[in-house]
Amino acid sequence: MSEKHFAYFIEALETLENLLHAETQAIAAHELDTIDEIMQQKDISLETLLAAKDSLEKDPRNNQLANEKLDYVMNLQSRNAISFKKLKDRVEAKNKADDPSRKSSENKARSTYLEN
Secondary structure, three states, X not given: OOHHXXXXXXXXXXXXXXXXXXXXXXXXXXXXXXXXXXHHHHHHHHHHHHHHHHOOOOOHHHOHHHHHHHHHHHHHHHHHHXXXXXXXXXXXXXXXXXXXXXXXXXXXXXXXXXXX
């Protein structure tokens, strides 16, 4: 592997890792706008990472450092995806509960049911 290309690949991978850490914090803080910005940055970072991978002569998984970092980044991405889905579900449930027209309809249905 060309040292220069490998170093660039590792740098791109570390950039993605840093974005994933920022995303983890944004998800924990429920900062939806920040999450959106980070996701856009991750898309660009991923394109850079894939281009860097294409410039390598060998599979980076054959290198212990790269292999460990790739596993770590993929695990972090997976955890963030799960956390984001939970956040999204909570926000949607809250928005549904806060919808006054929905509450009004539910209250009417409940009172109609209880009166009969």
